[in-house]
Amino acid sequence: MLYFNSFLFCGFICLMGQLILDNSKLTPGHITSLFVVIGAFLDTFSIYDFIIKKVGGGALIPITSFGHSLIHGALAKSNSMGFMGLLMGMFDLTATGITAAIIFSFVFSLIFKPKN
Amino acid sequence: MFHISNGDSMKDLRYERIASNHKASENKGKNGIVAFVSGGILGALAEGLINFYSSIFDISRNDATSIMIVTFIFIASLFTALGFFDKLVNRFKCGLLIPITGFAHAMTSSAMDYKKEGLVYGIGMNIFKLAGSVILYGVVAAWFFGMIRYFIGGAL
Structure with a gap:
């Protein structure tokens, strides 16, 4: 069941992005930025946590989950550290993704030659 | 003309x-x-x-x-x-x-x-050219909504 929900949810997010891309002048850069903000907004009152529980991996792969992880780490740290925890825990959960993206893109851009 | x-x-x-x-x-x-x-x-x-x-x-x-x-x-x-x-x-x-x-x-x-412009001026300065806006607006939005949640709804 989680597989089917994952398919539907991730497909729905991509469909939304495609509809915005086709029917407005926004570029993919605008849309990904917008979706990160939406993901952070949905986790303000734990809606995205509920979606992840119902959907599984399909909710963790779209860029909305990046915004969710940012705010989730910040709030988890603010539990123990108070107000400053919002700043301390911001990258707690997304550190893996950002670090991996930086390292892989740097190493691969050094190794491989650009095509054109 | x-x-x-x-x-x-x-x-x-x-x-x-x-x-x-x-x-x-x-x-x-x-x-x-x-x-x-x-x-x-x-x-x-x-x-x-x-x-x-x-x-x-x-x-x-x-x-x-x-x-x-x-x-x-x-x-x-x-x-x-x-x-x-x-x-x-x-x-x-x-x-x-x-x-x-x-x-x-x-x-x-x-x-x-930007690889051809060198390691620092090419790759170093441009690697976040497109992805930077995702990180910037993600962090700003997460901080903003986190403040709201912290002051109104209490922490997690």
């Missing part, structure tokens, strides 16, 4: 007509279905990878999620560097741009594009 501007506007009109013809032939409904199916397959694949990693390495679901994301970033980075991820993006569009693969694709492609 008059002739030149007249010719220009004729050219503009003809250009616009040709451009609108091409726009009409681009099928929006088909694009949407392609994005839905390809994005959905990626989502189901993500769920499968989480189950696979958590059973084979005997780790929690959260740790398996991190490894799943690293896997997708690795594949997207490698395919972008090899040069054929752009063709896949042209075909599947948002189906590949909205998942985390789009983030890795943006970083690797901007690093590759």
Whole structure:
């Protein structure tokens, strides 16, 4: 069941992005930025946590989950550290993704030659 | 003078007509279905990878999620560097741009594009050219909404 929900949810997010891309002048850069903000907004009152529980991996792969992880780490740290925890825990959960993206893109851009 | 501007506007009109013809032939409904199916397959694949990693390495679901994301970033980075991820993006569009693969694709492609300008001025300064806005607005939004949650709804 989680597989089917994952398919539907991730497909729905991509469909939304495609509809915005086709029917407005926004570029993919605008849309990904917008979706990160939406993901952070949905986790303000734990809606995205509920979606992840119902959907599984399909909710963790779209860029909305990046915004969710940012705010989730910040709030988890603010539990123990108070107000400053919002700043301390911001990258707690997304550190893996950002670090991996930086390292892989740097190493691969050094190794491989650009095509054109 | 008059002739030149007249010719220009004729050219503009003809250009616009040709451009609108091409726009009409681009099928929006088909694009949407392609994005839905390809994005959905990626989502189901993500769920499968989480189950696979958590059973084979005997780790929690959260740790398996991190490894799943690293896997997708690795594949997207490698395919972008090899040069054929752009063709896949042209075909599947948002189906590949909205998942985390789009983030890795943006970083690797901007690093590759500016590689010839050197390590510091090329790769170093331009690697976050496209992905930087995602991080910036993500952090600002997360901080802003986190403040709201912290003061109104209490912490987690």
